[in-house]
Amino acid sequence: MTVAMSRPSITPQKRAQPDSQSQPPALPENERILYELIKSRKNMGIWTADMKKETGLQNIVVTKALKSLQNKNLIKDVVNVHNKARKIFMAVEFEPSKEVSGGSWYSEGSLDTEFINILRKMCLKHIEELKVATIEDIWKSISASGVLKVACTMQQVLEIVRALALDKEIEELKSTGVGEFSTVQTGKVCYRSLRGREAPRVGHLSSIPCGVCPRISECTPDGVISPMTCVYYNKWLKLEF
Helix, strand or coil: CCCCCCCCCCCCCCCCCCCCCCCCCCCCHHHHHHHHHHHHCHHHCEEHHHHHHHHCCCHHHHHHHHHHHHHCCCEEEEECCCCCCCEEEEECCCCCCHHHHCCCCEECCEECHHHHHHHHHHHHHHHHHHCEECHHHHHHHHHHHCCCCCCCCHHHHHHHHHHHHHCCCEEEEECCCCHHHCCCCCCCEEEEECCCCCCCCCCCCCCCHHHHCCCHHHCCCCCCCCCCCCHHHHHHHHHHC
16 A cells, blocks of 8 residues: 655755855845855854844844845755754755754654654564565665655665664564575674564663664754653663663
């Protein structure tokens, strides 16, 4: 059954890298000042309040100039997942950084839970069907099924699969190259469902989810991803202590 989804692909095509040496178009003075400031912030963008502070321009002047620059398709406003009330602007040739957009799991500033849940079910389904599978196998199988109406990357599949492993729905292991692993190269990391199997027992410290978390490099105390909001870390604390 095909799952119909209205949202656009969460992995937009990369734009060509902007030429930082290119001359800005001929603009009225106030628009030129704001455009150059916005463009200088690249994929981080800049908040309207910071524009007023750095340029010294009055609120009405900034508002009028921003509207004109948008109408000329030179700048765009983007949602900052850290503070949706703040209006951020950046030049149209840049895509928002992960710090601004929240990464590939966010759509228009909100966590795309619908897509995550569907992809999670698809990964589990294909692992069960394949018996033993590598990330490449799972991704290819999902892509070939034609069920998803939006693109998913291998990295997204990897993150979902690792989450399933943390939830003890599947297990990660290395192929022995024989028996049920005969289709997977010896030593290659692969996954299999734990349905009908007993989850392997691990030591106290080796079970910490941080060690296998694919987003650990983005985890900060006050970030979108943090120990305070991590469901896996909190679940681990309750189980272990």
